[in-house]
Amino acid sequence: MxxxxxxxxxxxxxxxxxxxxxxxxxxxxxxxxxxxxxxxxxxxxxxxxxxxxxxxxxxxxxxxxxxxxxxxxxxxxxxxxxxxxxxxxxxxxxxxxxxxxxxxxxxxxxxxxxxxxxxxxxxxxxxxxxxxxxxxxxxxxxxxxxxxxxxxxxxxxxxxxxxxxxxxxxxxxxxxxxxxxxxxxxxxxxxxxxxxxxxxxxxxxxxxxxxxxxxxxxxxxxxxxxxxxxxxxxxxxxxxxxxxxxxxxxxxxxNGGVSGMAKMAAVKSKIIYDVIEHSNGFYSCPVEKRVRSRMNVPFRIGGAEGVGVLEKEFLSQAERQGMIQLKGHRSVGGIRASLYNAITVAEAEQLSDVMTDFYLSNKNTN
Missing domain, CATH: 3.40.640.10 (Type I PLP-dependent aspartate aminotransferase-like (Major domain))
Incomplete structure (x- = not known):
């Protein structure tokens, strides 16, 4: 899948x-x-x-x-x-x-x-x-x-x-x-x-x-x-x-109309932002918290030495588990998870699990 x-x-x-x-x-x-x-x-x-x-x-x-x-x-x-x-x-x-x-x-x-x-x-x-x-x-x-x-x-x-x-x-x-x-x-x-x-x-x-x-x-x-x-x-x-x-x-x-979509968007984005916030800097999101998008979550992995190498490894690992098109826009690089209406809470949780596992396996790289 x-x-x-x-x-x-x-x-x-x-x-x-x-x-x-x-x-x-x-x-x-x-x-x-x-x-x-x-x-x-x-x-x-x-x-x-x-x-x-x-x-x-x-x-x-x-x-x-x-x-x-x-x-x-x-x-x-x-x-x-x-x-x-x-x-x-x-x-x-x-x-x-x-x-x-x-x-x-x-x-x-x-x-x-x-x-x-x-x-x-x-x-x-x-x-x-x-x-x-x-x-x-x-x-x-x-x-x-x-x-x-x-x-x-x-x-x-x-x-x-x-x-x-x-x-x-x-x-x-x-x-x-x-x-x-x-x-x-x-x-x-x-x-x-x-x-x-x-x-x-x-x-x-x-x-x-x-x-x-x-x-x-x-x-x-x-x-x-x-x-x-x-x-x-x-x-x-x-x-x-x-x-x-x-x-x-x-x-x-x-599925609950636009209000239903809003509730799910809040849940899905929080799942991903929570992993970023609890990673002790392993994951980082450059956007000020009050205006972080519920739809598009950009993030980087690792410090100055890890960025690039770790991100490629993460994208490869995610793709092996069926998660595609996570690469950030070519103008900014990094990783971007888009959590539009059709993405389910369960799918956001699967990405969260991959992020958590990757963090635990690589947090001592730098």
């Missing part, structure tokens, strides 16, 4: 995969696969609408917010957000707390003025408290990434703004892992491939009054107003990905 700790594309719930397998060549009694359905057909329309409605219910999304199913992943949204919102004042605030928000800010520099709300750092290990932020009162929006997949930094608060500047949030790697008050945001977006489905579809939740402020020349595929008016059917959508995402939404409903 393999346990997939990948950061994305990530593990999907086994029962969802089995359901898709059973319906692969005859979806919902149609006699064809969902991958063969016309996106204009009644059969696909039912799948599409069900996914939209289930997501609206899961997050209690108000009626004055549109849900779009788009393509291009988070990187596509880095540009889409600018095209659709930055033109209001030609300046935007970016809270850079990790690799992905840094990429978003760099993309935004092509479309207007970017105000970096917090100072630049070489390593991302924390989220500066909001009282230290330097916001531009003229900003079109304030942008942040709720969970930095690479660096393991997760916000422990939602920014509170005293003006009417909307908040744009990238929730790609912790979407549907905890309850969210959607009304606090202007835009939320999330690539599916972490917590809610296969790669290929990106969920965008946008307040209706923010639609229609696009720049001249906005590409149709990134155009919020056109996508909203066409019910995300402006072009052929990733039909199979949306079908799979819909199955995951129903799986979340059956």
């Amino acid at each position: 393999v346990i997939n700790f990948a950061a994305g594309p990530a593990k999907l719930p086994e029962e969802v995969l089995k359901e898709a397998q059973a319906n692969l060549i005859n979806c919902n009694g149609t006699g064809i696969s969902v991958m063969e359905m016309s996106h204009r057909s009644a059969n696909y329309a039912a799948i599409h609408e069900k996914a939209l409605n289930d997501l609206r219910e899961l997050l209690n999304i108000p009626s004055n917010y549109k849900i779009l199913f788009m393509q291009g992943g988070g990187t596509g949204q880095f540009a889409a957000v600018c095209y659709n919102l930055m033109g209001r004042t030609n300046v935007a605030d970016y809270v850079v707390t990790g690799s992905w928000s840094a990429k978003a800010a760099k993309e935004a520099e092509q479309y207007g003025k970017v105000n970096l709300v917090v100072p630049k750092v070489k390593k991302y290990t924390t989220v500066p408290t909001q009282d230290t932020w330097k916001l531009d009162p003229n900003a079109s929006y304030v942008y942040y990434c709720d969970n930095e997949t690479v660096d393991g930094v997760e916000f422990d608060f939602v920014p509170v703004l005293t003006n009417d500047v909307p908040i744009v949030c990238d929730m790609s790697s912790n979407f549907l892992s905890r309850p969210v008050d959607v009304t606090k945001f202007g835009v939320i977006f999330a690539g599916a491939q972490k917590n809610i489905g296969p790669a290929g579809v990106t969920v965008v939740i946008i307040r209706e009054d923010l639609i229609g402020h696009h720049m001249k020349g906005t590409p149709s595929i990134l155009h919020f107003e056109k996508m909203a008016k066409s019910d995300s059917l402006l072009n052929t959508p990733p039909t199979f990905c949306i079908y799979m995402m819909g199955l995951v939404f129903k799986w979340i409903e059956r």
